[in-house]
Amino acid sequence: MKIAITADLHLNPKYPERALAFQDILRQLDAEGIPELIIAGDLFDKDGDDSAYASFLDPCRAHPSIRIHLIPGNHDSEKSLNDLALENLQKYQEPKLVDFDGLGVFFVPYQKSKAMGEMINLGQGDEWEGKPWVLVGHGDFVDGLREPNPREKGIYMPLRKSDLNDVNLKQVFLGHIHKPTSIDKPLGGKVMYPGSPQGLDISETGHRRFLVLDSKDNKVSERRMSSGPIYLDLNFFVFPSDQEAEELQGKLERSLTDAAWESERERFQLRLRVEGFTRNKDQLIQFFTERLQSLNLNLYESSSSPGRVNPDFDSLLSASDPQRNLVARRTIEKIDLLFESSGQEVGKVKSSSLLPTLGDQEPTIEQVKMAALRTIYQV
Numbered sequence: 526m527k528i529a530i531t532a533d534l535h536l537n538p539k540y541p542e543r544a545l546a547f548q549d550i551l552r553q554l555d556a557e558g559i560p561e562l563i564i565a566g567d568l569f570d571k572d573g574d575d576s577a578y579a580s581f582l583d584p585c586r587a588h589p590s591i592r593i594h595l596i597p598g599n600h601d602s603e604k605s606l607n608d609l610a611l612e613n614l615q616k617y618q619e620p621k622l623v624d625f626d627g628l629g630v631f632f633v634p635y636q637k638s639k640a641m642g643e644m645i646n647l648g649q650g651d652e653w654e655g656k657p658w659v660l661v662g663h664g665d666f667v668d669g670l671r672e673p674n675p676r677e678k679g680i681y682m683p684l685r686k687s688d689l690n691d692v693n694l695k696q697v698f699l700g701h702i703h704k705p706t707s708i709d710k711p712l713g714g715k716v717m718y719p720g721s722p723q724g725l726d727i728s729e730t731g732h733r734r735f736l737v738l739d740s741k742d743n744k745v746s747e748r749r750m751s752s753g754p755i756y757l758d759l760n761f762f763v764f765p766s767d768q769e770a771e772e773l774q775g776k777l778e779r780s781l782t783d784a785a786w787e788s789e790r791e792r793f794q795l796r797l798r799v800e801g802f803t804r805n806k807d808q809l810i811q812f813f814t815e816r817l818q819s820l821n822l823n824l825y826e827s828s829s830s831p832g833r834v835n836p837d838f839d840s841l842l843s844a845s846d847p848q849r850n851l852v853a854r855r856t857i858e859k860i861d862l863l864f865e866s867s868g869q870e871v872g873k874v875k876s877s878s879l880l881p882t883l884g885d886q887e888p889t890i891e892q893v894k895m896a897a898l899r900t901i902y903q904v
Contacts, residue, residue: 526626529554529748531735532565532663532700533721535600536580540570542753544580546723549752550735551588559737561625562591565700565719566598566635566663569605578608585611594623596634598663598700599681620644622653628695628740629658635682635701642688657693657743663700666716676703686713695743698736703729708736708745717745724756727796727825731755754794756825757781762891763801763809764898765844765853770812773799777816794825800840802898804850810838842904849901856897864890 531550536543554562569577585593593614597606606616617632633644641662664682681701689697697716705720706712719736721729733750761776763769781790797817803809813836817824824835844850888896898904 526561526628526740527557527559528561528563528625528630528738528740529559529735530563530565530661530698530738531719531722532698533567533598533703534564534723535567535570535721535725536577537570538576538580540725541580543723543725544584545752546733546750547581548584549750550722551584551591553748553751554591555588560591561594563594563630563661563698564596565661565698566596567600567700568595568598569601571600578605582609582611585613589613594630594632594661596632596661596663596700598635599637599677601635622658626740627656628743629653629656631658631660633660633662633682635663637682639682641682641684645688645691655693657695659696659698659738659743660694661698665701666697666699666712668713684716689713689715696738696745698738705734705747708747722750723753727756727758727794727827729756730758753792754823755789755792756794756796758796760798760800762895763799763803763841764857764894765802765804765850769803769805769809773809773813774816777813781820781822790820790822794823795835796825796827797836798840799836799838801895802842802844802853802902804844806838806841806843809841842902844902846902853898853901856901857894860890860894860897864893 529550534543534547536547550562554560568581585591589612591613593611594617595606595609595614596617597603603618606618609616618634620631620633622629622631631645633641636644641664644662645660662682662684664684665680666685667680667683668686684697684699694715696711697713699716699718702718703721703725704718706716706718708717711717717736720733722733722735724730724733732755733753734747735750737746737748738744739746757780759777759780761773763773766772781793799809799813817836826835844853
C-alpha cells in the first residue's frame with residue numbers, strides 16, 4: 526500500500542493558491558491510484574469559516590476513493606476540526622495507532638505544552654510489539670533541526686532523538702516546519718518534514734512537494750507540485766569589472782535554470798536584490814531591467830510590504846575611483862585564487878576568521894568579497 530503525506534496547507538480564502546495545491550495533491554493521488562492521504566497538522570491558517578471549510582471539503586467529496594487522515598496542528602482549533610465531517614475523513618484528536626496493511630501508523634495530534642516523546646507510548650498495545658511502525662506528528666525535532674520555524678517563536682511539541690530508540694520505528698513524518706527536509710538523509714536518521722505543498726509567501730522558496738510512503742518496504746519518494754507559484758528570493762553580488770552587465774546576466778540565467786524546468790518559468794514569482802559595487806550604476810540598472818522585461822518574468826508583490834521596490838538596487842553602490850577599482854579587482858582575483866587552491870566546498874569558506882562577525886556561520890565566497898570591498902571603498 527502507498528500512503529501520501531503532506532502538512533501545513535494553511536487553507537485561507539485570501540490565498541486561493543493553497544486550496545489549488547490541495548486539489549493538485551488529490552488529482553495526482555487519483556491518477557496513481559494511491560488511496561490514503563495523511564495531513565500532519567495545520568490544515569487551516571486560523572479558525573475556519575464556511576469558505577475555508579469548503580476549500581477542504583469540496584475537493585474531498587470530489588475524490589471519495591481517497592481516505593483522508595488528519596491530525597490537528599497548532600493552528601487548528603478544536604472547533605475547526607469538529608466542524609469537518611465526511612465519510613472519507615478520519616480525524617485523530619487523541620494519540621492512536623492505525624494498521625495500514627501491516628504497517629502501524631501512530632498519529633500524535635498537537636497538544637499545547639506537551640512533548641511528543643511522552644505521547645509515544647500511549648495508544649500502542651501489546652499486540653503491536655515487534656511490528657514496524659511510523660510516527661506522524663506536528664512539532665519541532667529539537668536535536669536535528671537547524672532552521673526552526675521563522676514564523677513562530679519557541680518550541681512546539683518537541684521530539685528528541687532519544688525518543689526514537691525503538692528499533693521498529695521506521696520513519697517519522699512531522700508537520701510544523703514548512704521547509705522540506707531531505708528524504709535521503711532524514712534528521713536524526715528517521716525524521717522528515719514534507720513541508721508545505723504551497724509556499725505561503727516569498728520566504729518559502731523553491732519547489733514544493735508531498736511524500737509517498739510504501740508500506741511494503743518503508744521506502745519514501747516525493748511528488749513535485751504541479752500548480753501554484755514558485756517563489757524565488759534571489760540576491761546578486763556585483764563587483765567592479767569591464768563585464769559587470771554580462772556577469773550579472775549570467776548569474777540571473779543560471780539561477781533560473783537551476784530553479785526549475787523551462788516549462789515552469791511562468792510559475793515563478795521573483796524577488797530580486799542586486800548589491801555590491803559598480804562602475805556605472807544607472808547603466809547597469811537599465812541593462813538589468815531590460816533583461817528582466819525580455820524574459821517576461823513575474824515579480825513578487827508583497828501585500829504586507831507594498832512600498833518595497835522589486836528589484837531592489839538600494840545596496841548597489843557606485844565605484845568611480847579608478848585607483849580603488851584597481852585594488853578591488855586585484856583583491857577579488859586574489860580571493861578567487863585562494864578559494865580555488867583551498868579545494869573547499871564550492872560557495873563556502875571554512876574559516877570564519879575572514880568574517881568574524883558571522884560567528885560560526887560559513888560565509889560564501891561572495892560575502893568574503895563584499896567584506897573586502899567594503900574595506901577598500903570605506904563603506
